[in-house]
Amino acid sequence: MRGGGLHFHFHLWLVFLFALTAASFGLGVENQSVRCIAAERRALLDFKKRLTVVENRLVSWTSEEEECCNWIGVGCDNSTGHVVKLDLDAMFTTGEIGSSLLELKHLSYLDLSSNHFHKIPDFIGSLSELTYLDLSGNSFTGFIPHQLGNLSRLLCLDFSRNSLSSFIPISFDNMPALQRINFEGNNLEGGIPKSLRNICNLKELNLNDNKLSGSLGVVIKNLSGCAKDSLEALNLARNRLTEALPDLSILSSLRKLSLSGNQLEGPLPVSIGKMSQLVLLDVSSNSLHDCWNKYMILTAINLENNDLSRIIPNSLGSLQTLESLRLRNTSLYGEIPQSLENSTALKLLDLGDNKLTGIIPPWIGERLNGLNVLHLRSNEFHGNIPSTLCRQQLLQVLDLSLNNISGDIPSCLNNLTAMAHLGSSMALIPLVGITYTVDFIGAIGINFHEHLLVVWKGFEREYGNTLGLLKSIDLSCNKLSGKIPRELASLQGLINLNLSRNMLRGSIIREISQLKSLDSLNLSTNNLSGEIPESMSELSFLSMLDFSNNNLSGKIPSSTQLQSFNATSYSGNPGLCGEPLRKCPGGEPPKMPNNGGNEGLGDINIFNW
Template sequence: MRRSLLSSPIEIAIAIAAGVSCLLVMSVASIPTASKCIDGEREVLLKFKQTIHGKLSSWDSHNDCCDWKGVGCDNFTGHVVKIDLSGMYLSTKVRHTSIPFIELSYLKYLDLSSNYNLLENQTISSLMENNNNSNSNSNSNSMVSLQHLSLSQIGIIGSIPENFGNRLPALTHLDLSMNGLEGSIPEIFGNNMPALAHLYLWGNSLEGAIPHSLFNVSALYLAWNKFTDLNSLCDIRAAAALRILDISFNQLSGTLPDCWSNLPSLAFLNLANNHNLSGSLPTSIGLLASLEGLHLDHNNFTGTLPSSMENCSSLVVLHLGHNKLLGPIPDWVGENLTPLTVLVLGSNHFNASVPTSLCRLRSLQLLDLSVNHISGTLPDCLANLTGMTVHEPHPNATISYGGVSQGDAIDIVWKGRVIQLQTTLGLIKSIDLSSNMLSGEIPTEITSLDGLVSLNLSRNNLRGPIPPRIDNLSNLETLDLSHNHLSGSIPRSLSLIHRMSFLNVSNNNLSGKIPDGTQLHSFDASTYTGNLGLCGDPLPNSCRREPTHPNIEEADKFFCHDFYASMGVGYAVGFLGVIVNMLFIGSYRFAYFKLLDDFANWAYVVAAIHKAKFVRILGG
């Protein structure tokens, strides 16, 4: 009988293992390694290089285009999927040239931003026409894979054509900011790109109404344009998914529409610096429960804060400065808006006192109530603002909203001038209560906020001394206490704040000498002017010459030292004379006790003389 080829289990197992190994080897061999650039796509890139000036020396026809600077390829297919030439100072050699990248049908990412003269004075329409007239085999949907398109700051002008998005069905990110675009946005613009999530059109000259189709994106940046109408917000039929809306620095006017319930997912709203927006704040803003950042500053809003805003309990940044809002600051600001990190209500008409409820804002890092009509005393509970201590740093310098990274910006008075904080906003801890009608003393509790970088209490009616433990504010860089009624001397502890580079205590009732040998002398004389009783460097008026006598304790030591030294010397001399005379002259023995009496009288006289000297020293 013929023996089976695989007669035992061991042989069968070995055969199976060998077969599996063979299949694995064949499978691995069939997987392509990093493929080289496809010839046709290399030619498209080289055609682009021929039309521009710039740093593209690596774009050599003899090299694999997947290794060229700014070019990325798919590791398996070799197709060009990414081109990033941003900030390379590219410019065109030929006017009205096209961008041939539209022929790269697998391209997913294209960034040509910050090449200021790349497409100077060309319109979007002309680019599309040139591309359509090219000799390529492209069709109207040749960029169906493109997801990210950034053409910011490349010099394009003209209007946005209605068919712009027809060839970009997969686009999620579009940046046309900082160009010369003008005219209105086509009503169907947003509908042409159903996947669009982030749209940047800021820094152009676009005008007219804002199409309601744009509210379907997640982040919409329209700042620095000429838009005049926001009423299309009320035309939204379905709840939009918009998270970020920035229409600041435009020409919006009139009252705000009262239909903010159409944007229930809104996390950041910026309508600042429109100047002609007026009227009361609409109550529907209180329906934005997801709102984390609200900027309505630099407008003409009037009236009181609507009570519905207490429902905006997710707010992190609230900036209502530079309006005409009035009334007391509501208690619900501190009671309900507890996540607040930035609260700016400055340059309005708020009155009454600083509500103690604000002390509940333990995350607060920037408080600005300046230029209002706030009166009363500073609350002692300011020490509860633990977000302004060194133990509570903000995790990030910038602040994000709703999971979307968003660089926020706030104007503050810094070292006597207005600056804008943006990249460092989350790192600044500041209190500005200047230009109000606050009275009473500066509470010592404020010195527990040792993370403060800026403190401005100027132009109020504060009285009393500068807190003696002011040096607890060791991180302070700018301190302004000017134009108050503070009295007493400048505490030497103020000189222990080594980071302080701006100080202003002018126009108070301070007196005495500016502490010697400290950094306080390095400030300009204007820091101290307007304090009639203040003297010493750097002020021109020197202090009245004072005697250099020591203090009471030092004078007492001086008196005792002289007295006992004189008494010791006198006693030694007298005692030596007595001993010698007693040894050699017998009659002197009888005068011994008389000598002791004379010595006692002498010691008393010496003591009286030194006591009189001591009194004269103290009397100056």
């Protein structure tokens, strides 16, 4: 998932439309006296002839099986026998969408998504009964047929994840019933049609990841008809929209807004503070500044990768419904205001890559008890790690790296119980790349599934859908001293532990073998001494290990895992030996001298080393 974008997944649409069809048309074949219409059966067989189906997934579509209403992906009206539904989602099908579909004159639901059809045919605009049309994920190229504007009954239109180009040619004047439009992930250019303003039932408009250009003000103006009163979710992320943000308060029903990854500049308008329904705001990766207002009932704010160049205002503490606050890389300075302790619903706090100073406030551990992610890396914090952080029993990602933090690592970190559990211990991490589901009734259920940038194995990586499985502690690049606390070994769900580039002393704890989920362990550039514990050989999931630049000595324990790492993982420890480093002194096995009594046997190793 890419940073800053809202990705809309509307699972309830399928459920609703299926229920609607079933209720209105009696979908099914319960009335055994009503059978498949012969002409429609022939049309389906002709449609199949133009396809190449992997693994014979349409095996039931045969001339021998007369009852086409029983075929895979086919749904019929229970009272008339007419085909009203064709759902071939992810059938791994290639070929041509044949015009024989025109014989299915009662078809209201058509889903050909996630296949490999060649072209969107113009004739689809003649399937006049369609209420649901999903052609997403087919790698279609070329233009969107303007004939689609004839589908006056359509509720849902989804052409996302294709390679469609040029401008949006459809006139929406004859499509008053549309509630959802999804053109995400294409190569569409220009602006949006003025005719969108006349769709009075439009709830979701998803145009992210295209090449739309021009003034955002013009886009908003083209939504200023009756659509402005119905629109609840607007996603224009990762386009080429320019200029300052206009007055957005005319979109009075808007609940989710993503404008990330454009070329917007200037301040956020004060009018955003008047949008009483807005709960999710993502304007990350633009050139915005002075983006501070009272944002009413916002649940998530993402302003990362903007040049705010100011202190964090106390007013943010008034957002008591806030669950996700992302201000990474926004040139913030000063201290974290204590008013944020009032935002007790926070689950994600990302203030990384700024110039924040002062100590890490103890109230973060005392008041923000629901945190799943605390990301304060690459600032100028000093002082100790507050022991109150140990109260964060839901915390799964703790990143305090690249600061000036000193003192010991708190031994009470074993109280971070979410990191002690194997697998995913939180229901859903609220992070940005927010997904949500929407139904036709207008109630929007919000599910948070964000991305997070984590330094992993020396590289900055983005975690999205798998973020709930990530359990990580990164305290690297500070001034921490003392010993590695044995209590850390109780965090058996840890996948990443990075304590590198500090001043830690003592030995590597033997109990580290209890961290059996570890994928990445970095203890490099400290003052650790003694031998590598033999128990390290039990860590079978390690794919990254760095013990370099310490004072370790003795033989590297033998195991397939430990010997598989490059010698650089152990370099800078003059007293360390064994594969993959130099052989340890006295490590050569003795050989049986050849005194002539064992001709032909050669040198025999009498020990099983």
